[in-house]
Amino acid sequence: EAGVTQSPTHLIKTRGQQATLRCSPISGHTSVYWYQQALGLGLQFLLWYDEGEERNRGNFPPRFSGRQFPNYSSELNVNALELEDSALYLCASSLGTSRQETQYFGPGTRLLVL
Amino acid sequence: TQLLEQSPQFLSIQEGENLTVYCNSSSVFSSLQWYRQEPGEGPVLLVTVVTGGEVKKLKRLTFQFGDARKDSSLHITAAQPGDTGLYLCAGGGSQGNLIFGKGTKLSVKP
Secondary structure, X not given: OOOOEEEOOEEEEOOOOOEXXXXXXXXXXXXXXXXXXXXXXXXXXXXXXXXXXEEEEOOOOOOEEEEEOOOOOEEEEEOOOOHHHOEEEEEEEEOOOOOOOOOEEOOOEEEEEO | OOOOEEEOOEEEEEOXXXXXXXXXXXXXXXXXXXXXXXXXXXXXXXXXXXXXXXXXXXXXXXXEEOOXXXXXXXXXXXXXXXXXXXXXXXXXXXXXXXXXXXOEEEEEEO
16 A cells, blocks of 8 residues: 655755645545654644645744645645745645544655755 | 653664663653654654553564653664664644654664
8 A cells, every 4th residue: 555655855946936745645544734844843743634624733824835635635835935944844644633543654845945 | 832852862872782762741642653764754653652551562672651641762672773763752732733752863883
């Protein structure tokens, strides 16, 4: 069974541009989570989607947004890119919304903002 | 605010040595998970501990969940170079997300 997939693997943008990152969850999983892993900061929660709706978001500005499609895949959009947005963006999926549901991670998209 | 603190931050040991990594919080978690992450890749789940006092073994790795469900430890016996990586503990947050510790970067030298 395929795991969580993310594209692209690497993305280079310049300050002020927009970036779009994509994620396909494990088949049967309805919840998708996005995390940012910047150097020295650990994994920070960005967004949580379930059944096509945004369930919650972390402490990030509104220029970080996304959506979940009917097939449960998801997109993360980052507008007006800033240098400090450079990070590994990780997507995870889980079967449901219980706190005890295991989250399975994709390989990430490395975003570099110049 | 729920926080998970891991220690040590960095650990460099020789092959064959034993080590323990700690994950502590002032908050109670319904479960804690341990992940291992290699450079440029996503975290891979090692284990989930759910019951206070629970001990789980995965080959040379032993995971323990504290009785009060506020802390956990990972013990590796006879470490090997293949154990090198970033070890992360995570617990369920109030927003539905996982809260991660900052990780322990382990380097095992042959």
